[in-house]
Amino acid sequence: xxxxxxxxxxxxxxxxxxxxxxxxxxxxxxxxxxxxxxxxxxxxxxxxxxxxxxxxxxxxxxxxxxxxxxxxxxxxxxxxxxxxxxxxxxxxxxxxxxxxxxxxxxxxxxxxxxxxxxxxxxxxxxxxxxxxxxxxxxxxxxxxxxxxxxxxxxxxxxxxxxxxxxxxxxxxxxxxxxxxxxxxxxxxxxxxxxxxxxxxxxxxxxxxxxxxxxxxxxxxxxxxxxxxxxxxxxxxxxxxxxxxxxxxxxxxxxxxxxxxxxxxxxxxxxxxxxxxxxxxxxxxxxx
Amino acid sequence: xxxxxxxxxxxxxxxxxxxxxxxxxxxxxxxxxxxxxxxxxxxxxxxxxxxxxxxxxxxxxxxxxxxxxxxxxxxxxxxxxxxxxxxxxxxxxxxxxxxxxxxxxxxxxxxxxxxxxxxxxxxxxxxxxxxxxxxxxxxxxxxxxxxxxxxxxxxxxxxxxxxxxxxxxxxxxxxxxxxxxxxx
Numbered sequence: 001x002x003x004x005x006x007x008x009x010x011x012x013x014x015x016x017x018x019x020x021x022x023x024x025x026x027x028x029x030x031x032x033x034x035x036x037x038x039x040x041x042x043x044x045x046x047x048x049x050x051x052x053x054x055x056x057x058x059x060x061x062x063x064x065x066x067x068x069x070x071x072x073x074x075x076x077x078x079x080x081x082x083x084x085x086x087x088x089x090x091x092x093x094x095x096x097x098x099x100x101x102x103x104x105x106x107x108x109x110x111x112x113x114x115x116x117x118x119x120x121x122x123x124x125x126x127x128x129x130x131x132x133x134x135x136x137x138x139x140x141x142x143x144x145x146x147x148x149x150x151x152x153x154x155x156x157x158x159x160x161x162x163x164x165x166x167x168x169x170x171x172x173x174x175x176x177x178x179x180x181x182x183x184x185x186x187x188x189x190x191x192x193x194x195x196x197x198x199x200x201x202x203x204x205x206x207x208x209x210x211x212x213x214x215x216x217x218x219x220x221x222x223x224x225x226x227x228x229x230x231x232x233x234x235x236x237x238x239x240x241x242x243x244x245x246x247x248x249x250x251x252x253x254x255x256x257x258x259x260x261x262x263x264x265x266x267x268x269x270x271x272x273x274x275x276x277x278x279x280x281x282x283x284x285x286x287x
Numbered sequence: 288x289x290x291x292x293x294x295x296x297x298x299x300x301x302x303x304x305x306x307x308x309x310x311x312x313x314x315x316x317x318x319x320x321x322x323x324x325x326x327x328x329x330x331x332x333x334x335x336x337x338x339x340x341x342x343x344x345x346x347x348x349x350x351x352x353x354x355x356x357x358x359x360x361x362x363x364x365x366x367x368x369x370x371x372x373x374x375x376x377x378x379x380x381x382x383x384x385x386x387x388x389x390x391x392x393x394x395x396x397x398x399x400x401x402x403x404x405x406x407x408x409x410x411x412x413x414x415x416x417x418x419x420x421x422x423x424x425x426x427x428x429x430x431x432x433x434x435x436x437x438x439x440x441x442x443x444x445x446x447x448x449x450x451x452x453x454x455x456x457x458x459x460x461x462x463x464x465x466x467x468x469x470x471x
Contacts, residue, residue: 016360016361016362017361017387017390017391020361020362020364020365020383020387021384021387021388021391023365023383024365024368024380024383024384024387025380025384026380027369027372027379027380027383028378028379028380028381028384028426028430030379030380031378031379031380031430032378032430038372038373038378038379041373042373042376045373045374049325049328052325053328053329053330056329057329057330060329060330060331126330127330128328128329128330129328129330129336129337130376131337131376132337132340132375132376132377133337133338133341133375133377133423133439133440133443134377134427134431134435134439135337135376137376180435200436201436201439
């Protein structure tokens with residue numbers, strides 16, 4: 001080690017902090033200038049930690065299930081009655097759906113309808129919350145030889161979850177539709193009017209830019225629109241709900257606060273790229 | 288560590304095991320902070336869990352900068368901040384700057400702060416957590432070119448203040464036992 005005088009050493013020790021503070025500003029500029037670098041570092045860290053989290057998730061899931069089991073037994077009677085009623089209702093809906101499906105097939109056959117290609121999908125486990133204070137996202141463990149790409153669509157068993165924004169060697173990050181940077185073209189199902197669904201980091205994203213004369217109605221179903229080629233048409237998103245201050249929000253159909261499994265669909269879309277997380281510059285895509 | 292110990296008295300021989308012991312005790316504050324940060328990222332499944340990470344990080348850096356600045360030097364604070372940025376999906380540098388400033392101020396006011404009672408130290412920490420949350424909020428807003436809502440920053444400040452006593456109890460206990468180099 002180089003021998004330094006006490007004065008030099010003290011001066012150096014005093015300089016460390018200001019230099020590092022300057023370095024943190026430099027880091028901010030670097031993060032702004034080269035968004036890919038930060039993304040790579042994050043995904044590398046995610047790849048390294050995902051197996052550990054995946055192992056830890058299981059015992060935690062068991063504990064949660066036990067707790068849920070206790071509450072389930074507690075209100076089994078009431079739940080049973082409610083389920084029986086719901087079952088009756090669903091049976092009626094099922095017969096209607098089957099009849100409509102048959103009719104739909106017949107009409108399509110008459111019209112020489114070109115069928116949509118059925119998308120390929122993979123199912124992945126959610127291993128960690130990949131959001132922050134100012135972001136809503138989840139980290140998926142997708143295995144080493146996955147074919148997941150940026151911009152693919154994530155759904156749970158009930159509806160739209162979000163889009164894949166970053167892909168690592170073993171993990172993928174899905175930006176949820178509630179994130180501040182999420183913008184999704186949607187269709188209001190009753191009026192077939194277009195609107196944009198914007199995330200606000202809260203549990204319920206907002207509807208904006210709907211066509212004049214067809215405001216969203218309370219309880220109306222909202223589905224994705226194929227406009228701009230970013231999403232396939234008619235994926236279930238949620239239902240409209242008005243806040244106290246009369247702002248139309250959407251209650252997501254997907255259980256975004258309790259995601260465990262997510263299906264990632266490859267619709268082979270070539271439209272808009274998925275949004276980037278807070279503080280990152282949009283990546284330029286060659287067409 | 289480089290300087291030879293010149294105080295009079297008997298002391299044990301510098302065996303490898305003893306050197307390792309001393310090194311572990313010196314590394315304890317930084318390592319425990321990083322381990323706690325990684326633990327905070329386990330998906331427990333409760334709402335706003337993402338706020339836990341910055342809260343734990345600031346509390347640990349504040350505590351160790353106060354009681355043992357030698358074990359929490361600025362470069363280590365910088366690395367911890369970088370890890371916070373990467374794990375917490377903040378824009379790069381946004382986690383680092385508040386931590387470094389907090390560290391610098393604590394080390395400067397150390398003479399006064401160490402003589403205060405726990406509630407006073409906690410109160411000062413409340414000021415630090417509010418400042419750090421506001422700074423992170425302002426920087427994130429600036430770097431993403433939009434005015435973000437203040438709600439999450441406020442919640443982060445409150446959670447940080449509320450978590451501090453619990454973390455401090457653990458850290459004080461560690462400071463007096465496993466992390467004390469004099470006990471090696």
